[in-house]
Amino acid sequence: MISSEFRPSVFHPYYFIRKGLFRKIKEHSPVLKGKLLDFGCGSKPYRSYIHADEYVGVDFENEGHPHDNEQIDIFYDGKRIPVEPELFDSVLSSEVFEHIFNLEEMLVELHRVMKPGASMLITCPFVWKEHEVPNDYARYTHFALKHLLEKNGFRxxxxxxxxxxxEVLFQLQVLYFHDSLYLKFFRKIPLVKDLFRLFFFALPNLVGAAASKVFPRNTRMYLNNIIVAEKC
Structure with a gap:
């Protein structure tokens, strides 16, 4: 089963971004089948929802992200995935592209290891804080990602x-409460930390969820890109 970190309750400071990712990955996961490459796999958080015949995780050894207790099958050097060409029927890459400085080069490499007609499911943040520093290089619109994919052999x-x-407004508010107040002052104080999570995480998350249904929907500002592409 997926951990509560990636399918969070309203008490989690990443509620909106993780909830949205889980829902969208589950929605589009049927394209992931056969022999699958999880590119930038980390702990393979969505594995239980993906029904591939074989699941191979590859990742880059990153000083900004410890790999303790992660399930990485293959490490790569940031340029070449050490497998033969046209090996995989599908690829998942979730919250990885923002950490790749040479993204076009890696798209060419992913194209190399995918079979003709293979599908790739990508998620990539549009609005989020710097993370896994110093290896956080970019934020993309879906127009930019579409251009880069089509330029490098994908449909x-x-x-x-x-x-x-x-949801972006409330997510950023809770993120500020978490990073600037909870982590610095309250997380080690019994009872106080629970009250803080109630009033500064759960309550804004609930209000934000309600507000996103009541007010006119506007997706020009959003949290994540979700893209399904196919190797031409």
Missing amino acids: VKVLDKSGNFM
Whole structure:
């Protein structure tokens, strides 16, 4: 089963971004089948929802992200995935592209290891804080990702988003409470930390969820890109 970190409750500071990612990955996961490459796999958080015949995780050894207790099958050097050409029927890459400085070069490499007609499901943040520093290089619109994919031998089948303007506003507010107040002052104080999570995480998350349904929906500001592409 997926951990609560990636399918969070309203008490989690990453509620909106993780909830949206989980829902969209589950929605588009049927394209992931056969022999699958999880590119930038980390702990393989969505594995239980993906029904591939074989699941291979590859990742880059990153000083900004410890790999303790992660399930990485293959490490790569940031340029070449050490496998033969046209090996995989599908690829998942979730929250990885923002950490790749040489993204076009890696798209060529992913194209190399995919079979003709293979599908790739990508998620990539549009609005989020710097993370896994210093290896956080970019934020992309879905127009930019579509251009880069088509330029490097892929056909884009789905352009999707998670989150909306109202969810972004509340997610960033809770993120500030978490990073600037909870982590610095309250997380080690019994009872106080639970009250803080109730009033500064759960309550804004609930209000934000309600507000996103009541007010007109605007997705020009959003949290994540979700793209399904196919190797030409």
